[in-house]
Amino acid sequence: MVSDASDVAPVVQSTADDIAEMRIRGAATIADAAAEALATQAELSDASSPAAFRSQMHAAAKTVYETRPTAVSLPNALRYVLREMDGDTVDELRSSTIAGAEAFRRNLERAQTTLGEIGANRLRDGDVVMTHCHSTDALACIEAALEAGKHIEAIVRETRPRNQGHITARQLREWGVPVTLIVDNAARRYLNDADHVLVGADSIAADGSVINKIGTSGLAVNARERGVPVMVAAQTIKLHPDTLTGHTVAIETRDETEVLTPSERNEITPHESDDELTVENPAFDVTPPRHVDAIVTERGQFPPESIVTLMRELFGETTRDPWET
Numbered sequence: 001m002v003s004d005a006s007d008v009a010p011v012v013q014s015t016a017d018d019i020a021e022m023r024i025r026g027a028a029t030i031a032d033a034a035a036e037a038l039a040t041q042a043e044l045s046d047a048s049s050p051a052a053f054r055s056q057m058h059a060a061a062k063t064v065y066e067t068r069p070t071a072v073s074l075p076n077a078l079r080y081v082l083r084e085m086d087g088d089t090v091d092e093l094r095s096s097t098i099a100g101a102e103a104f105r106r107n108l109e110r111a112q113t114t115l116g117e118i119g120a121n122r123l124r125d126g127d128v129v130m131t132h133c134h135s136t137d138a139l140a141c142i143e144a145a146l147e148a149g150k151h152i153e154a155i156v157r158e159t160r161p162r163n164q165g166h167i168t169a170r171q172l173r174e175w176g177v178p179v180t181l182i183v184d185n186a187a188r189r190y191l192n193d194a195d196h197v198l199v200g201a202d203s204i205a206a207d208g209s210v211i212n213k214i215g216t217s218g219l220a221v222n223a224r225e226r227g228v229p230v231m232v233a234a235q236t237i238k239l240h241p242d243t244l245t246g247h248t249v250a251i252e253t254r255d256e257t258e259v260l261t262p263s264e265r266n267e268i269t270p271h272e273s274d275d276e277l278t279v280e281n282p283a284f285d286v287t288p289p290r291h292v293d294a295i296v297t298e299r300g301q302f303p304p305e306s307i308v309t310l311m312r313e314l315f316g317e318t319t320r321d322p323w324e325t
């Protein structure tokens with residue numbers, strides 16, 4: 001049973017709002033915030049019985065889950081923490097949930113560091129990397145390469161409409177990496193100067209398809225044509241277990257105002273009643289496995305077609321919602 005939203009702590013609701021409004025964004029960061037939110041809910045719960053506690057936790061998980069649909073790290077995080085919730089009293093349930101959330105967050109950090117070290121092996125001294133969006137997993141590979149003393153340069157796509165490329169550029173400049181920032185449409189021209197395309201993932205499907213920020217698939221197609229290898233940095237919490245049984249990954253579409261402000265719309269069509277100007281704003285796309293050279297995880301690097309083996313080993317087959325553990 002899932003209790004209603006009034007049982008959810010305001011701070012959990014505010015985390016959910018931050019995810020929905022993208023003040024908290026990026027698949028790994030969202031997973032971390034989701035686990036933290038469940039720990040906070042457990043801490044603040046005033047439940048008078050174990051059943052009431054469980055039901056509050058499920059309501060909190062549902063509130064966070066219903067924010068953005070594409071990054072599977074979110075349900076994977078909720079599932080992990082709720083599975084750790086164990087005990088016969090409210091106090092036992094509370095402490096096991098908090099411990100579960102803390103373990104999840106520690107593992108997340110450790111996995112990213114390990115993944116970074118593995119990914120850095122693909123980067124040679126002097127390499128130029130082209131990035132898209134802002135991915136902490138992808139940046140972990142560059143950071144580890146820099147720590148190993150390699151000189152790395154970056155061509156950073158700005159990533160319309162939200163310009164997450166600016167966050168990537170800022171981080172890389174903090175690390176002293178020379179950055180060339182380009183508009184997304186210039187990528188094909190600059191691929192001639194790149195040794196790798198390096199992106200993250202929001203979800204990886206069982207067939208090795210990579211779901212990541214809109215524009216990734218076109219970049220990968222162009223990279224393949226230019227002979228530039230495409231490397232995807234993705235911790236195993238990005239593996240989407242539901243795709244093992246044929247489910248597809250929901251692609252989030254966001255508000256048109258991210259693409260066209262109301263005043264820009266008004267310049268194009270001053271007639272308020274004009275509903276024939278449609279703006280589409282999908283946030284993610286699907287890159288088929290044939291355009292990806294390697295998926296780098298904390299468990300090693302894999303050709304995309306073989307990721308299914310790891311997915312089965314880690315998740316088994318589940319199509320249940322996180323609160324139906």
Ligand SMILES: O=C(COP(=O)(O)O)[C@H](O)[C@H](O)COP(=O)(O)O
Pocket residue numbers: 025026027028029071132133134135136137138164199200201202212213233283
């Ligand atoms: O597509 C995005 C972010 O999209 P948005 O900005 O819409 O959330 C990132 O590439 C992945 O989430 C991986 O990020 P990380 O490696 O940090 O998990």
